Amino acid sequence: MTVLDHIGVAVASLERRLALYRALGLEVASVEEVSSEKVRVAFLPVEGTSIELLEPTGPDSPVAAFIAKRGEGLHHLCFRVADIRGAMAQLKANGFELLTDEPARGAHGCLVCFVHPRSAGGVLVELSQPGG
Numbered sequence: 001m002t003v004l005d006h007i008g009v010a011v012a013s014l015e016r017r018l019a020l021y022r023a024l025g026l027e028v029a030s031v032e033e034v035s036s037e038k039v040r041v042a043f044l045p046v047e048g049t050s051i052e053l054l055e056p057t058g059p060d061s062p063v064a065a066f067i068a069k070r071g072e073g074l075h076h077l078c079f080r081v082a083d084i085r086g087a088m089a090q091l092k093a094n095g096f097e098l099l100t101d102e103p104a105r106g107a108h109g110c111l112v113c114f115v116h117p118r119s120a121g122g123v124l125v126e127l128s129q130p131g132g
């Protein structure tokens with residue numbers, strides 16, 4: 001079964017936006033910087049999945065570009081896969097466009113890749129293989 005690993009939310013400031021989630025009773029399980037994506041991320045577990053808040057670490061971050069263009073808000077859906085290269089090949093074979101040809105190192109040391117939103121109905125889809 002495919003697992004919804006997390007839902008990514010673009011925020012200008014983690015500190016400011018954590019207030020909402022804390023008021024909902026959620027707690028931060030981890031905060032880390034992901035250099036490949038130029039973001040600082042906070043994970044807040046919710047039953048069966050997590051919310052990932054993404055704060056850009058500089059103006060050249062893809063998340064900074066996203067916020068400049070569309071404002072803060074929902075950014076991506078991440079599905080956990082056991083074999084990311086196999087999943088990437090299957091998506092390509094089905095005509096979906098990937099942002100990169102090779103997986104990158106994401107949060108928690110996972111291997112990650114993204115499906116281009118223009119081939120996915122406007123939704124940025126992330127695949128994540130734990131452990132990598």
Ligand code: CO
Pocket residue numbers: 006008052076078126
């Ligand atoms: Co993510």
